Amino acid sequence: MGARQRYLSRRNDGRSVWLNGQVVHDLIGHPAFAGTIDTIGKLLDLQDDPHVGPSLTFRSPDTGQPVNLAYLVPRSREELLQKQTAYDIWSERTFGMMSRLSDYSRSLLTGWYASRHVLGGGDGQFAEKIERYYRESRDQEWFSTTALHDPQVDRSKRSSQFDDPYTHLRIVRETEDGIVVRGAKMIATGAPYVDELLVYPYHRRPQSEERYATMFAIPAATPGVHIVCRESFASAEREDHPLSSRFDEMDAVVVFDDALIPWERVFIKDDPDAIWAVRQDPVAVALSQQPTVVRLLHKLEFVAAIGHEMAATIGAQHYLHVQEKLGELIVQVETVRALLLAAHEQAKPNPSGVWLPAVEPLTTARNLGSRFYPRAIEILQQIGAGGFMQVPSSLAERNGPLGPFLEKYYRGAEADADTRVKLFKLAWDLIGSPLASRHELYERFYSGDPVRTYASQYLGYEKQALTDAVWALAKANGRGEGSV
Known part of the structure; x- marks a missing residue:
């Protein structure tokens, strides 16, 4: 079986x-x-x-x-x-x-x-x-x-x-x-x-x-x-x-x-x-965050791909403001990809010999995801705009009496009507359907209250490595000392 x-x-x-x-x-x-x-x-x-x-x-x-x-x-x-x-x-x-x-x-x-x-x-x-x-x-x-x-x-x-x-x-x-x-x-x-x-x-x-x-x-x-x-x-x-x-x-x-x-x-x-020790266990935290960031990366890649194809289909990819928005989607993807790579490159074994990805890059990716994803959906809305309304109630209508009209008025710059409508229905399912609303809510809150998760990352961060250099410069000021 x-x-x-x-x-x-x-x-x-x-x-x-x-x-x-x-x-x-x-x-x-x-x-x-x-x-x-x-x-x-x-x-x-x-x-x-x-x-x-x-x-x-x-x-x-x-x-x-x-x-x-x-x-x-x-x-x-x-x-x-x-x-x-x-x-x-x-x-x-x-x-x-x-x-x-x-x-x-x-x-x-x-x-x-x-x-x-x-x-x-x-x-x-x-x-x-x-x-x-x-x-x-x-x-x-x-x-x-x-x-x-x-x-x-x-x-x-x-x-x-x-x-x-x-x-x-x-x-x-x-x-x-x-x-x-x-x-x-x-x-x-x-x-x-x-x-x-x-x-x-x-x-x-x-x-x-x-x-x-x-x-x-x-x-x-x-x-x-x-x-x-x-x-x-x-x-x-x-x-x-x-x-x-x-x-x-x-x-x-x-x-x-x-x-x-x-x-x-x-x-x-x-x-x-x-219970709290189980919740905070470093091994469970690191191993469980790895798949969530992998999933986030693929989801952002999916949104970026749809955004690019929508713009190309309706001939909007030549406008600078659209290019800027599509570039933002790519920045999201590459930021999360880099954090995932950093987590792997900085991986090391714990005292028990269990290899763990670095948690700080993974936590950063998860926190960014709560803001990246809603923004990515907003960008799709801005690119597609009224085009999301330019779809028939069902794809079956392309074979009905109005088929010739649909083929003429629903086509795109680089696609026939069938291809364009399928793409926009897919995009609508991602940004405007009940499932879409659920996913935006999920990405905002699945890691917890974003205010708390950002604050938690701050509180748990090793800040002395940042501040030592600042105080070294501040205390040296006036004595002719410094880093340069």
């Missing part, structure tokens, strides 16, 4: 996925999910391709079977580049439009596994549990996503300040079999499609809220777990909506209605400090 078949065989497993007030019993056949599942299936087919598969997989040391490279603990610069190449292939095939293909969560898990002996709570079982879970996840090739954030009920209150203490996810009771939890987590992107949910608090908890400081992993089909989806942005019309028909990952709130989490799946319990 190939990778695609193994993945599909696990989808209709009785999970409680809610859309439009109803439980979806057939994910594979449902129009809201079928296109994305098909896309994932095609990506998994690449792992079985004799030409591409070796660039996406490595041999499991336990089974000898090929498994996804996201699970590889890199022990050399070459292995780190192997992982990046694998991320490149999937991101290129999806134009950077799918952010939760499990490379992020798998990389987190791989980092925790590599750091397992220095992480965990007071019971001392973290290393054993996370190793067992990592090996099982790797060899079964589970798809996974994270559910980390508390629902936005009242952001001025701490979790313990609500009248209902289970507004945010917390432990209800402990049993012989495990813990029982109640509450909710958002935003679990890709939750309907995955095998596993990794659950823990994203923000640091005070010691007084230890019941909210728990880390665990569960199958998506766990009884008492409900995956509540937002409105679907998927489309069945592939010609008219080439992105929405393939790449709607779906975002969801995960509701826990007294769900039992077995003890072997409870990695940390009632320990805010241990």
Whole structure:
């Protein structure tokens, strides 16, 4: 059985996925999910391709079977580049439009596994549990996503300040079999499609809220777990909506209605400090940021390519102000590419021999991405302008009674009407569709509040290397000393 078949065989497993007030019993056949599942299936087919598969997989040391490279603990610069190449292939095939293909969560898990002996709570079982879970996840090739954030009920209150203490996810009771939890987590992107949910608090908890400081992993089909989806942005019309028909990952709130989490799946319990150490683990941070920046690069390349083709199609590429905007898109691409290269060139092994990309360039790229992407979409809007309205309601109309008129009035400077309309429909799906709005929102906030992430980079930066030279010059002033 190939990778695609193994993945599909696990989808209709009785999970409680809610859309439009109803439980979806057939994910594979449902129009809201079928296109994305098909896309994932095609990506998994690449792992079985004799030409591409070796660039996406490595041999499991336990089974000898090929498994996804996201699970590889890199022990050399070459292995780190192997992982990046694998991320490149999937991101290129999806134009950077799918952010939760499990490379992020798998990389987190791989980092925790590599750091397992220095992480965990007071019971001392973290290393054993996370190793067992990592090996099982790797060899079964589970798809996974994270559910980390508390629902936005009242952001001025701490979790313990609500009248209902289970507004945010917390432990209800402990049993012989495990813990029982109640509450909710958002935003679990890709939750309907995955095998596993990794659950823990994203923000640091005070010691007084230890019941909210728990880390665990569960199958998506766990009884008492409900995956509540937002409105679907998927489309069945592939010609008219080439992105929405393939790449709607779906975002969801995960509701826990007294769900039992077995003890072997409870990695940390009632320990805010241990949870925060996991969140800040340098290995997990570095390995998980690598695929996110690779994806960002391919997404910006996609936008730049569409911008260039739009301008050429309508004969606008000769105008200086359009060239300036297209140049800005190229600057975005090359900036992120340079930061990714810098992260690899500055890579080095940690004390345990795990090779890690340099985090500072990756963090810089992620922070820039929250501003680059909205600006890139704005540039496409400015280049296309009213041309986005100069499209028929469907491509099928080109074969109807008005076909000759469409061919005459909808053509471009360097393209016939069919080509121009297809390009502009693709561009509209990227900038103006419901999926497009979701992606702009995602790129602004997926790394967190941009104000906090920029401030965090400042606070964590080694600033003395910058300021030493300034003070050396300032103190030398008047004594005839200086750097020149």
